[in-house]
Amino acid sequence: MYSIDPVPLSHDGPSDIALWRIDIDFTASLDAPAFASLSDDECTRARTFRRREDALRFASIRVALREQLALRLDIAAHAVRFALDVNLRPHLADSNRFDFNVSHAGAHGLIAISPVRRVGVDIEQHSDRFAWHSIAALTLDPEEAAWIGRLDAGQQSAAFYDAWVAKEALVKTTGVGITRGLRHLTVLPRESKRVALRHQIPDDMRDVAAHWLAAPDGYAACVAWSATAFP
Known part of the structure; x- marks a missing residue:
């Protein structure tokens, strides 16, 4: 069954x-x-x-x-x-x-x-046909886009998906950040499992943390959480 x-x-x-x-x-x-x-x-x-x-x-x-x-x-x-x-x-x-x-x-x-606490998760499947440049302006801080552009061609797509799942998990934890888009968060370059929010951290993200997850081959995933109890 x-x-x-x-x-x-x-x-x-x-x-x-x-x-x-x-x-x-x-x-x-x-x-x-x-x-x-x-x-x-x-x-x-x-x-x-x-x-x-x-x-x-x-x-x-x-x-x-x-x-x-x-x-x-x-x-x-x-x-x-x-x-x-x-x-x-x-x-x-x-x-x-x-x-x-x-x-x-x-x-x-x-x-x-x-x-x-509040929690958020995101998982995305890598696609060889996906051109990350096409939505970079909607999802990436300009410095993130420039950093990905300096990587080897074979690493660029995976780096974009890392950024995508981290930002989605973070904004899904609060619910509010989704309405503001993803560019207001800067999570690249990635240096460890812990997602480090860089530059100016938005007020609605000061109480949120995230870690990238081990995902199946061809996928990227992330979990995020609030530091304090939810109402």
Whole structure:
């Protein structure tokens, strides 16, 4: 019988953050019992995706998230209810005991949950056809773009993805930074697993930290968290 089995991941962040990787099976059927915990709205949303792969990514991650939250809330997975805050960031509708965040790309997804702090994750799949220069002005500080440009051609794309996942994880932790774009954060050059925010640090990022994660071949990933407890 088909099942969705999250893989626990180690990381260098606070011990209260639980992190998992979900490996997507694109041969699965949305009618499988493994997806029974989805709400009617989630089932409808899954079936509106034009591409089967997108539907299975969404459904698989949501099921895994429901199951992990249900274990912590001591309720049934189908009873977990979600809502959106003013920044359209998902949260638990009936409890503020846990914060969570998800991301998916290609054949993998990430879930982070904490009972203490806000969390953010991002995973991206490298693409040989992607020209990072085309969105550099929207995502990179000019000094970051110049630094990547000085790398060997074979290293440039990977460096861009490192910057992308770090910035996405950071702004997803607060929810606010997304509306300001990614250029206001400077995370390159990368010197270790720890993401170092460089130059002037925006006020909404002074309480946030992040580490890059070991990712499957051809992927980049990052987890971020707030230093203090969420409301």
